[in-house]
Amino acid sequence: MNEVNETQPTESVHGRTFGAPIMEMKNITMRFGGVIAIQDISFDILEGEIRAIIGPNGAGKSSMLNVINGFYHPQEGEIWFGGKKRSPMKPYQIAYQGIARTFQNIALFKGMSTLDNIMTGRFTHMKKGIVSQAIWKGAAEKEEYENREIVEKVIDFLEIQSIRKTEVGKLPYGLQKRVELGRALAAEPKLLLLDEPMAGMNVEEKEDMSRFILDVNDEFGTTVALIEHDMGVVMDIADRVVVMDYGKKIGDDTPENILKNQAVIDAYLGVAHE
Amino acid sequence: MFFLLDPFFYEIVISGLLAGVMYALVALGFVLIFKASGIFNFAQGVLALFAALTLVGFQTGQIPFAHLLSVFGFHVSHWGSGFPTIIALLFSLLVMIGLAWLIVQIVLKPLVNQEGIILFMATIGLAYVLEGVGDLMWGANVKELNVGLPEGPSEFILDTTDMFIDKLEISAAVVAIILVTVLTLFSAYTKMGRALRAVADDHQAALSVGISLETIWWIVWSVSGIVALVAGVMWGAKSGVQFSLSLIALKALPVLMLGGFTSIPGAIIGGLIIGLGEKLFEFYIGPMIGGATENWFAYMLALIFLLFRPQGLFGEKIIERV
Numbered sequence: 001m002n003e004v005n006e007t008q009p010t011e012s013v014h015g016r017t018f019g020a021p022i023m024e025m026k027n028i029t030m031r032f033g034g035v036i037a038i039q040d041i042s043f044d045i046l047e048g049e050i051r052a053i054i055g056p057n058g059a060g061k062s063s064m065l066n067v068i069n070g071f072y073h074p075q076e077g078e079i080w081f082g083g084k085k086r087s088p089m090k091p092y093q094i095a096y097q098g099i100a101r102t103f104q105n106i107a108l109f110k111g112m113s114t115l116d117n118i119m120t121g122r123f124t125h126m127k128k129g130i131v132s133q134a135i136w137k138g139a140a141e142k143e144e145y146e147n148r149e150i151v152e153k154v155i156d157f158l159e160i161q162s163i164r165k166t167e168v169g170k171l172p173y174g175l176q177k178r179v180e181l182g183r184a185l186a187a188e189p190k191l192l193l194l195d196e197p198m199a200g201m202n203v204e205e206k207e208d209m210s211r212f213i214l215d216v217n218d219e220f221g222t223t224v225a226l227i228e229h230d231m232g233v234v235m236d237i238a239d240r241v242v243v244m245d246y247g248k249k250i251g252d253d254t255p256e257n258i259l260k261n262q263a264v265i266d267a268y269l270g271v272a273h274e
Numbered sequence: 275m276f277f278l279l280d281p282f283f284y285e286i287v288i289s290g291l292l293a294g295v296m297y298a299l300v301a302l303g304f305v306l307i308f309k310a311s312g313i314f315n316f317a318q319g320v321l322a323l324f325a326a327l328t329l330v331g332f333q334t335g336q337i338p339f340a341h342l343l344s345v346f347g348f349h350v351s352h353w354g355s356g357f358p359t360i361i362a363l364l365f366s367l368l369v370m371i372g373l374a375w376l377i378v379q380i381v382l383k384p385l386v387n388q389e390g391i392i393l394f395m396a397t398i399g400l401a402y403v404l405e406g407v408g409d410l411m412w413g414a415n416v417k418e419l420n421v422g423l424p425e426g427p428s429e430f431i432l433d434t435t436d437m438f439i440d441k442l443e444i445s446a447a448v449v450a451i452i453l454v455t456v457l458t459l460f461s462a463y464t465k466m467g468r469a470l471r472a473v474a475d476d477h478q479a480a481l482s483v484g485i486s487l488e489t490i491w492w493i494v495w496s497v498s499g500i501v502a503l504v505a506g507v508m509w510g511a512k513s514g515v516q517f518s519l520s521l522i523a524l525k526a527l528p529v530l531m532l533g534g535f536t537s538i539p540g541a542i543i544g545g546l547i548i549g550l551g552e553k554l555f556e557f558y559i560g561p562m563i564g565g566a567t568e569n570w571f572a573y574m575l576a577l578i579f580l581l582f583r584p585q586g587l588f589g590e591k592i593i594e595r596v
Contacts (some may be wrong), residue, residue, distance in 0.1 A: 069482065095484030107479035109472045111590075120472045124484035126465045140464065187483065 016239060019047030020083070022191055022223050023068065028077035030063055037063040038074065039247040045191065050217050050224045052238035052255075054231070056267060059244040061227045062104060065195050068225070069101050070094035082190070096124045098190035102180045102197060104227075110169030114179050117168055118154055121186030122147040154186045158212060174205040178212070185216060192216065194226035198233055206230065210237050231268075235259070243267070285437040286553050292443035294549020295450045296512075299505040300526040301533065301541035302454070303498040308535045309474045310494040311382070313393045317401035319523025321370075321499055324404050326506030326515045327412045328369050330419050332362035338411040359421050363503075370499030378491045386487075405520060414517065419510035446508045453504060454542060457497070466493060474536075528576035534589025543587065548572045 021044040030038040037060045045051045053061050066072040067079070070091040079086045081097060089097075100121070109117050126143055155161055158178050163171060168179050177197065184192055197213065198206045214237055216222050228234045234241060235255040243251035243258060245267040251258050258264055300322065307315045315321075331338060335356035343350060357365065381396050424441040431439050461467035472480045473490045481487065506515075509522055525548075533544025552571045560567045579586065 071478070071481075090486070091481040092484050092486045095482060101482050103479065103482075107476045107482070109475035109479065111475055112468070112471055116468055116471075120468055120480075120483050120485070123465065123469060144463075144465070183479075183483065 016049070018049045018239070021045060021080070022047045022082060023225075024078075024080040025064075025068075026078040026080065028064075028067060028074045028079070030060075030067060030072055030074040036247050038067065038244075040077075041242075041244070041247075041249045042077075043242045043249065043252055045223060045225050046240075047223055048217070048221050049239040050213065050226070050237055052234045052241045053225065053227045053244060054229070054234055054241055055244035058246075060247040061244055062195060064244070065101065065193050065225070065227060068191075069099060069193060095187070098187075099193065100184035100187040100189035100191075101193035102177075102184050102195060104195040104199060106173075106176045106180055108168045108176055108180055108183070111167065113165050114160060114168055114171070114182075115151065115155070115164045117179055118151045118182045118186045119147065121154075121183040122151060124187060150188070151186050154182045157185070157215070158182050174201055174208075177201065177205075177209065181209075181212060185222075188220075189222065192222050192224045194224065194228075196227050196229060198228060198230055206233060213237055281436050284435075285439070286557050287550060288437065288439055289443065290550035290553030291546055292439070292447050292549070293553065294546035295447045295542075296443075296505070296508055296545075297525055297529045297548055298542045298545025299446070299450050299453075299501065299508060300522050301529040301545055302457075302538065303501040303505065304523075304526055304530055305533075305535065305538055305541045306457075306494055306498040306501065310470055311393075311473075311491060312390055313382075313397060314390070314535075315498070316394060316397040316523070317404055318498065318502060318526065319520040320401045320404045320408070321373075321502035322506035322509065322522065323515070323517065323519040324373070324408045324506075325366055325370055325499065325503035326419060326510040326519060327408045327417070329362055329366040329421075329503070329507060330417045330510070330515050331412045332357050332365045333359060333419075333421075334417075336412060341413065342410055363421070366503055367500060370503055371496045374495035374499050375492055377495055378488060382491055383488065401520070405517065409517075416514050416516040417510075419507065419515050421507055421511060423511055425511070442508075442511055449504060449508070450542075453501065454538065457538065466490075470494065525572065528572040530586070531576035532579050532586055534586030536590050537586070537588035540586055540588030548575065551575055 023045040024042075025044070026042050028038055028041050029036070041060075041064070053064060055061050063072060067074050070089050070093070073088050081099075086097075109120065112120075126147055155164060158181065160175065160178055160182065163175060163179075168176055171179065181194070181197065184194075194213070198209050201209065210233055213224060213226070217224055226238075238255055241251070241253065241255055241258045242249060243261070243264045245263075250263040250267060251261045253261065300318065303318045303321065304315060307313055307318070330336075333356045335353040337343070337350050337353060340351045356362070377400065381400055382393070385393055385396055423445045426441060428439050428441045428444065431437050461470055469480065469485045469490055470493065472483070472485060473487060477487060480490075505522070506519065509519055513519075529541060529544040529548050531544075532547055533540030533542070552568050555571050556565070556567045
């Protein structure tokens with residue numbers, strides 16, 4: 001396992017520089033009854049990088065994202081976030097820490113408009129409670145406008161102005177994925193988790209999505225961790241890749257080196273049996 | 275079309291619509307909870323009863339649990355004097371909010387992620403517990419509730435149009451309109467309102483943007499406790515605060531089937547249709563089939579609706595992808 005130096009910026013092969021680890025997973029083990037979904041996995045995510053987690057179906061990728069996001073609590077191991085050990089937390093508290101995510105099977109608020117959906121992404125930034133809203137409307141209104149401005153920026157960035165008022169349940173799949181990304185972006189997260197952002201998309205939609213992810217990372221410096229099946233996409237956009245198979249980590253390297261890794265080739269293409 | 279000229283027809287229509295508003299008030303409480311948590315709250319009627327009992331208790335200065343205290347030798351029943359209506363209302367409001375918190379902590383939290391039917395059973399239990407606690411706290415006698423709303427026939431309408439309309443029902447309609455307007459604005463334009471709708475749509479996604487389900491449930495149960503308070507006040511003022519008040523929940527069922535379980539406008543329009551249909555049917559068809567149709571008309575209408583439009587007028591269509 002390659003330990004990362006915590007103080008020195010780490011250089012990647014693309015010539016991009018990253019900060020200290022924003023997130024470190026240390027010896028995570030996650031069991032569901034007798035099934036071991038994640039077995040003793042350690043890896044880190046550096047500030048400013050695009051980190052990919054890949055692996056065949058059932059490898060435990062989504063479980064790993066759910067651990068980071070707080071939906072699952074691992075039985076063993078430590079999670080370090082922002083240089084501090086994280087105590088077990090509820091998912092909504094983790095959102096307040098600055099981790100936003102999208103889901104494999106789109107989880108949007110279907111009855112609400114695109115605008116309202118993305119506005120919910122601002123939830124953690126809006127401090128005015130229900131009581132102050134009732135007592136002093138002005139302050140709450142001001143807050144609403146300020147957050148609305150940020151949401152409008154996200155909408156411009158994702159080029160979805162034309163569907164601002166549309167109920168998201170009526171949008172086509174590709175656009176729903178984009179709105180979901182918008183909701184996560186509106187939170188201005190320190191760490192953005194994407195669970196198969198390109199699943200079920202056509203080539204053009206995939207290209208758009210790749211561009212958005214790269215732009216988010218580039219323009220706002222957002223750290224991204226993503227799960228993806230499409231190897232081509234991963235090789236194009238990821239800085240470093242973790243490969244999982246049957247709950248174990250079988251590789252952790254730059255995309256170029258991952259492609260040469262025999263264990264990864266075996267897991268993906270199958271092993272020739274003599 | 276001879277009946278259109280009959281002023282009596284309009285009187286029936288108006289009093290039917292006003293009665294419908296009262297049904298809608300009860301149905302509204304159901305819809306709020308069902309939308310936000312998928313729970314069919316069987317205790318909604320008892321909640322209204324409990325709220326009305328508490329209000330009367332504060333108004334008349336009753337000491338809660340007086341009967342229980344007398345068992346231990348403290349023979350007390352009333353404070354020196356009661357609270358003025360507005361203070362009593364405020365206290366009842368706080369009691370409903372506190373009750374909502376207790377319900378979330380004791381009933382909902384331990385049952386998180388359980389099947390809808392289990393939560394439904396839990397609310398049946400809740401209904402019985404609340405009824406018992408209400409009895410123990412405030413006694414089982416029928417109480418008169420007077421919150422200072424105008425009552426009796428409106429002379430103005432009687433003089434000008436020769437129609438007999440109860441002022442209480444008009445006030446109920448006004449209160450209901452204000453309530454629905456406030457609720458609609460709250461859910462459309464505030465952070466918490468958006469969070470409420472978000473939770474109704476998708477729990478996991480709501481959590482992922484930082485919305486605490488517990489807080490939302492507390493708000494939702496508080497709001498429907500407040501709606502129950504309003505409904506309890508209106509029905510209590512009309513027919514006295516007694517334990518049969520909890521049965522108004524049964525009248526809300528056909529309203530919900532008609533309007534859909536997930537739609538606030540549905541609850542209102544469903545209530546109006548039931549109220550109106552009931553009165554018209556009773557008056558024009560009732561005499562031909564022996565009267566007393568008001569007891570069953572609403573349920574029959576709901577049944578017909580279930581046959582042709584099971585999701586109700588405004589409910590979400592239930593589509594299961596396979």
